[in-house]
Amino acid sequence: MRDTKSARTRRRVVDAAAHVLLRRGYAGTRLSDVAEVAQVQAPAIYYYFSSRDELIDEAVAVGLDRARSLVSEALAAAPPDLPAIDRLAIAVSAHLRTLLTHSDHAAAAIRTVPQLPEAMRERHRQAQRDYVGVWRELVAQVQDEGDLDAGLAAGTALMVVLGALNWTAEWWDPARGSLDAVIDAAQRLVRQGLAA
Amino acid sequence: MRDTKSARTRRRVVDAAAHVLLRRGYAGTRLSDVAEVAQVQAPAIYYYFSSRDELIDEAVAVGLDRARSLVSEALAAAPPDLPAIDRLAIAVSAHLRTLLTHSDHAAAAIRTVPQLPEAMRERHRQAQRDYVGVWRELVAQVQDEGDLDAGLAAGTALMVVLGALNWTAEWWDPARGSLDAVIDAAQRLVRQGLAA
DNA sequence: CACGTTTTTTACTCTGCATGAAATTCGAGC
DNA sequence: GCTCGAATTTCATGCAGAGTAAAAAACGTG
Numbered sequence: 001m002r003d004t005k006s007a008r009t010r011r012r013v014v015d016a017a018a019h020v021l022l023r024r025g026y027a028g029t030r031l032s033d034v035a036e037v038a039q040v041q042a043p044a045i046y047y048y049f050s051s052r053d054e055l056i057d058e059a060v061a062v063g064l065d066r067a068r069s070l071v072s073e074a075l076a077a078a079p080p081d082l083p084a085i086d087r088l089a090i091a092v093s094a095h096l097r098t099l100l101t102h103s104d105h106a107a108a109a110i111r112t113v114p115q116l117p118e119a120m121r122e123r124h125r126q127a128q129r130d131y132v133g134v135w136r137e138l139v140a141q142v143q144d145e146g147d148l149d150a151g152l153a154a155g156t157a158l159m160v161v162l163g164a165l166n167w168t169a170e171w172w173d174p175a176r177g178s179l180d181a182v183i184d185a186a187q188r189l190v191r192q193g194l195a196a
Numbered sequence: 197m198r199d200t201k202s203a204r205t206r207r208r209v210v211d212a213a214a215h216v217l218l219r220r221g222y223a224g225t226r227l228s229d230v231a232e233v234a235q236v237q238a239p240a241i242y243y244y245f246s247s248r249d250e251l252i253d254e255a256v257a258v259g260l261d262r263a264r265s266l267v268s269e270a271l272a273a274a275p276p277d278l279p280a281i282d283r284l285a286i287a288v289s290a291h292l293r294t295l296l297t298h299s300d301h302a303a304a305a306i307r308t309v310p311q312l313p314e315a316m317r318e319r320h321r322q323a324q325r326d327y328v329g330v331w332r333e334l335v336a337q338v339q340d341e342g343d344l345d346a347g348l349a350a351g352t353a354l355m356v357v358l359g360a361l362n363w364t365a366e367w368w369d370p371a372r373g374s375l376d377a378v379i380d381a382a383q384r385l386v387r388q389g390l391a392a
Numbered sequence: 393c394a395c396g397t398t399t400t401t402t403a404c405t406c407t408g409c410a411t412g413a414a415a416t417t418c419g420a421g422c
Numbered sequence: 423g424c425t426c427g428a429a430t431t432t433c434a435t436g437c438a439g440a441g442t443a444a445a446a447a448a449c450g451t452g
Contacts, residue, residue: 023311024223024311025221025222025223025224025311026221026223026224027220027221027222027223027224027225028221028222028223028224028311029223114366115219115220115221115224149384149388151384152381152384152385153377153380153381156373156377156378156381157381157384157385159364159367159368160360160363160364160378160381160382160385161360161385162363163359163360163361163362163363163364163366163367164356164357164359164360164363165359166359166363166366167356167358167359167360167362167363168355168356168359170310170359170362171355171359172355177352181349181352182352182356184349185348185349185352185353185356186356188345188347188348188353188389189348189353189356189357189385189389189390190389192345192388192389192390192391193384193385193386193388193389194385194388195388
């Protein structure tokens with residue numbers, strides 16, 4: 001057994017928390033619901049976490065980290081001599097895949113952060129910056145290579161683009177359209193939209 | 197006095213509800229908080245609404261309606277012979293202005309709908325369709341006029357664009373950047389992004 | 393200014409949910 | 423198959439927050 005039963009239960013709880021968080025938001029996340037999804041009795045959660053907030057905190061942290069690392073990894077796997085604009089397209093694809101199918105973690109984290117109580121949000125501010133930072137760098141490279149529309153404020157444009165990606169979790173329904181179609185549309189829009 | 201004191205109090209309550217809703221989400225919206233923002237005692241709310249859900253319901257309805265009508269009006273005011281792509285830019289501007297400064301209603305409605313309990317969401321489905329419908333029509337016209345990238349699925353592209361606009365409420369901080377800068381970036385991205 | 397009506401307040405109740413504590417089951421080593 | 427610690431459950435507590443009732447205040451109109 002690669003990891004103990006306990007570790008697996010713990011992970012189930014965190015996964016369940018992300019699942020509920022994504023659908024119900026911060027305030028709407030009840031431990032009883034998390035427990036049900038995780039197939040555990042609610043008080044059992046306290047064996048692993050000392051409070052509801054601590055659990056949510058971890059779920060969000062895992063999600064933010066995953067969002068960042070999956071994009072980073074996808075970029076790392078790409079040929080480094082690829083034009084930045086193409087690498088940006090890869091990042092778009094990786095991000096959407098993570099957000100929409102890989103698990104509820106990333107989506108839950110990204111969509112929940114704004115609702116968190118100030119203290120908790122503060123705690124994740126750095127992780128959020130790191131997440132945006134990967135993109136920021138990418139856009140800077142696009143700019144360096146002269147592929148960015150000169151009239152466009154890089155920082156603002158990036159946030160607009162990230163918004164488009166993040167909001168997909170709100171409306172995309174796997175039953176009604178393929179993931180690839182969404183990725184394709186997003187990539188086209190970003191390419192054309194930023195192009196010089 | 198154009199409208200009675202009572203009507204104004206009622207409106208204050210709905211406004212306050214939108215305000216709280218926007219920041220705390222559906223489940224996190226406490227009547228005590230709404231009351232505080234509205235400068236009213238919590239039970240006074242029950243004079244106007246028979247339950248918390250009814251209040252939230254109305255706040256969302258007002259918001260969705262406002263989001264739709266402000267864009268419609270801006271379009272109606274534009275010269276009708278303007279190319280559709282330019283009218284789309286006008287819609288982008290009107291939408292962002294509404295969302296970011298006009299009041300909390302539109303933003304609250306748009307961002308909260310996905311969290312609502314199923315029954316309530318159902319009740320607003322039509323309003324949401326109407327809201328998207330205005331845009332859908334606009335994009336169709338752009339397509340008719342041959343200004344839409346042929347490789348782009350119109351419906352999907354529209355949702356991606358709307359996402360970009362809606363998400364601005366999440367990150368835009370009036371203290372750190374001008375509204376016009378955001379509008380400008382969004383318009384450029386949309387124009388370039390959709391262009392044939 | 394008196395009287396009915398509208399609006400607001402004060403003082404509750406009731407319920408759902410996070411959390412606590414003790415009791416119980418499980419599972420690895422002997 | 424017994425024992426001890428880890429994992430989990432069952433039962434109980436306390437509080438926050440929705441909702442109610444009835445009194446009080448404000449308002450408007452003769």
